[in-house]
Each structure stands twice: as structure tokens, then as C-alpha cells.
Amino acid sequence: MIVILKPEAPKDEIQSIVSELKSMGMDIQVNEGVECTVLGVLGNTFEIDADALTLHTCVDRVMRVSEPFKKANRKFHPHDSVIDVCGTRIGGDKLAVIAGPCSVESEEQIISIAEDVKKSGATLLRGGAFKPRTSPYSFQGMEFEGLQLLKEAKAVTGLPIVTEIMSPKHVERFDADVDLIQVGARNMQNFDLLKELGHTKKPILLKRGLSSTIEEWLMSAEYIMAGGNENVILCERGIRTFETYTRNTLDISAIPAIKKLSHLPVVVDPSHATGMNWMVTPLAIAAIAAGADGIMVEVHNDPKNAKCDGAQSITPAEFDVVMKQLSSIAGISGRVL
Numbered sequence: 001m002i003v004i005l006k007p008e009a010p011k012d013e014i015q016s017i018v019s020e021l022k023s024m025g026m027d028i029q030v031n032e033g034v035e036c037t038v039l040g041v042l043g044n045t046f047e048i049d050a051d052a053l054t055l056h057t058c059v060d061r062v063m064r065v066s067e068p069f070k071k072a073n074r075k076f077h078p079h080d081s082v083i084d085v086c087g088t089r090i091g092g093d094k095l096a097v098i099a100g101p102c103s104v105e106s107e108e109q110i111i112s113i114a115e116d117v118k119k120s121g122a123t124l125l126r127g128g129a130f131k132p133r134t135s136p137y138s139f140q141g142m143e144f145e146g147l148q149l150l151k152e153a154k155a156v157t158g159l160p161i162v163t164e165i166m167s168p169k170h171v172e173r174f175d176a177d178v179d180l181i182q183v184g185a186r187n188m189q190n191f192d193l194l195k196e197l198g199h200t201k202k203p204i205l206l207k208r209g210l211s212s213t214i215e216e217w218l219m220s221a222e223y224i225m226a227g228g229n230e231n232v233i234l235c236e237r238g239i240r241t242f243e244t245y246t247r248n249t250l251d252i253s254a255i256p257a258i259k260k261l262s263h264l265p266v267v268v269d270p271s272h273a274t275g276m277n278w279m280v281t282p283l284a285i286a287a288i289a290a291g292a293d294g295i296m297v298e299v300h301n302d303p304k305n306a307k308c309d310g311a312q313s314i315t316p317a318e319f320d321v322v323m324k325q326l327s328s329i330a331g332i333s334g335r336v337l
């Protein structure tokens with residue numbers, strides 16, 4: 001349920017409604033907007049008499065929220081959330097650019113790519129250390145050694161690091177070492193993992209599941225937020241459809257849909273969405289034009305010999321061209337690169 005207060009509602013009256021609702025066992029989220037304050041009410045709200053609430057002079061209206069996601073819902077939090085990732089803000093005017101290889105492969109590889117993408121304007125460095133591979137015989141990642149190399153690349157470039165977590169057992173270590181913890185498509189509904197991440201305050205990059213609806217994706221965000229961690233960034237990375245030409249089908253319509261339904265930032269990964277390096281530029285442009293808060297792109301210094309996802313990786317030189325193209329269109333959605 002949400003309670004929309006009248007503009008200039010006195011603070012003491014707001015406080016008395018909050019206390020009244022809390023005494024009924026409700027959890028209240030107070031969102032002070034520019035025009036008015038909105039109270040998000042969580043709990044067994046069927047016990048609340050909405051008509052009685054509107055009798056308070058400072059209450060404008062009371063609405064029951066029909067969607068099952070509450071904390072992720074824009075009705076609860078009308079303004080866009082901006083998430084701070086180690087000093088880099090995701091969700092504001094400046095577009096976030098997360099770039100780097102699919103997997104960390106060596107010290108030389110990750111540091112050289114990190115330096116190159118930083119020069120071109122990337123704002124965060126990605127690199128998989130624990131890889132969710134379809135085949136158990138494929139490269140599984142450098143694991144903790146990879147994590148250590150990412151930290152070295154951060155020390156050299158200053159770029160915050162983004163890497164994927166696969167097990168709830170690793171939450172403590174990732175919380176200490178990683179700036180933005182990625183939950184991959186395959187783990188979007190790993191509820192034990194989501195609950196553990198909800199107990200941290202670490203920013204989480206939640207990728208959309210392979211065949212998940214927008215509502216299922218937002219419910220996964222809700223799992224993290226319900227635990228107390230509201231620092232969630234969504235990542236559209238393509239979904240399974242009948243089309244086989246591309247690895248997945250990039251759902252551009254998810255961007256305005258998320259913007260309407262939720263206040264959480266949304267970034268787009270055109271690399272996993274298509275599986276083809278030559279589609280990265282047009283789809284990155286489309287994503288930004290449609291209102292995405294940033295992109296995540298796989299960049300490799302030797303794509304032909306990459307241990308994972310070489311076909312969809314662009315070179316640092318190609319990434320530099322993508323950045324130049326994006327900077328000329330960022331203004332379409334009122335952003336800067």
C-alpha cells in the first residue's frame with residue numbers, strides 16, 4: 001500500500017501516521033520527493049482501513065499496490081534510484097560503461113584490457129573469475145586467483161570491479177573484495193544466494209534470467225531488497241526466443257518497461273544478448289537511445305584466443321570506436337558519457 005501525502009504536509013503529522021502504521025506491525029519506507037512525500041507500507045496491509053487513513057488532513061490519497069514487487073516498485077519510490085559503486089554513480093545523468101573480458105585469464109590480459117578500456121572512458125571493469133559454463137569441461141574461471149587479479153587491475157586503473165558470484169558460500173569474500181557483485185542470468189532465481197546478498201549493503205548487478213519475465217526479474221530484485229539491501233542495478237542481457245540467428249534476443253522494450261515499473265537503474269549487455277561482436281555497437285546505441293542507464297560490454301585483447309565468449313568480444317580499438325559513437329548519441333536520453 002502507498003500513502004501519498006499532500007504537498008507541504010507538516011512533519012509532525014507525517015510522523016504520527018508513521019507511528020500509527022508501525023504500531024500495527026507495518027514496515028514503513030518514507031520517500032521525500034520534491035513535490036510530496038510518499039509512504040510505502042509493507043506488511044499485512046489488508047488490516048489497514050484505507051478510508052480511515054484518508055481522514056488525516058495531510059493525506060492526499062491511499063492506493064493499494066497490486067504488483068507483487070513492493071520495494072522495487074516505482075509507486076513506492078517515485079524517483080529514480082542512483083546507486084553508488086565505489087564513487088561511481090549508476091542511474092544518474094552520467095551513463096555507466098562496464099567493460100572487460102568475459103573471463104580473467106592472466107595478469108597481463110586483465111591489466112592491459114583494464115588500462116585500454118579506462119583510456120576509452122569505461123567507468124567500471126568487468127571480468128569473470130567464477131564462470132557459469134554450460135559444459136563442465138569448459139574453462140570454469142580462475143576463481144579466487146582471478147579475483148585477486150581484478151583487485152590488481154583496480155589498483156592500477158582505479159576502476160571499480162564487477163564480477164559474478166555463483167555460490168552463497170562466497171558472499172562474505174565478495175562483499176570484502178568486489179565493488180559490484182554480479183548475479184548471472186543462470187542464478188537470477190537462486191533464492192538462497194539472493195537472500196544472502198540481501199544481508200549485505202553491497203551494490204548488486206542482477207542480470208535477467210534466460211527465460212524470465214520482467215515481473216520474475218523484479219521479484220528477484222525484491223528478494224535482495226526485502227533483506228535490506230536496496231542497492232540493486234538490473235541488467236537486460238537478452239532472453240530466449242524462437243529466433244536462433246542470435247544467441248539471445250535483446251529485449252529493448254524491457255528498458256522503458258522497467259523505467260515505468262521500477263525506480264532501479266537498468267543497464268544493457270549487448271554482448272551476451274547477441275553473441276556476435278558486430279552487433280554490439282548498434283545494440284548499445286539502441287539501448288542508450290531507449291533510456292538505459294548504461295551498458296556492459298565484453299572487450300578482449302585477443303578475441304580469437306579468448307577462453308570464453310570470443311565471438312561476442314570486441315577489441316579495445318573497437319571499444320574506443322563504440323565509445324565515440326555513444327558519446328554523440330548520449331544526449332538523446334539527456335545523458336552524458
Ligand code: PEP
Nearest residue numbers: 128184185186207237272
Ligand atoms: C557474463 O556476464 O559473463 C555472463 C555469464 O552473463 P549472463 O549471466 O548474462 O549469461
Ligand code: MN
Nearest residue numbers: 102298308309
Ligand atoms: Mn561472457
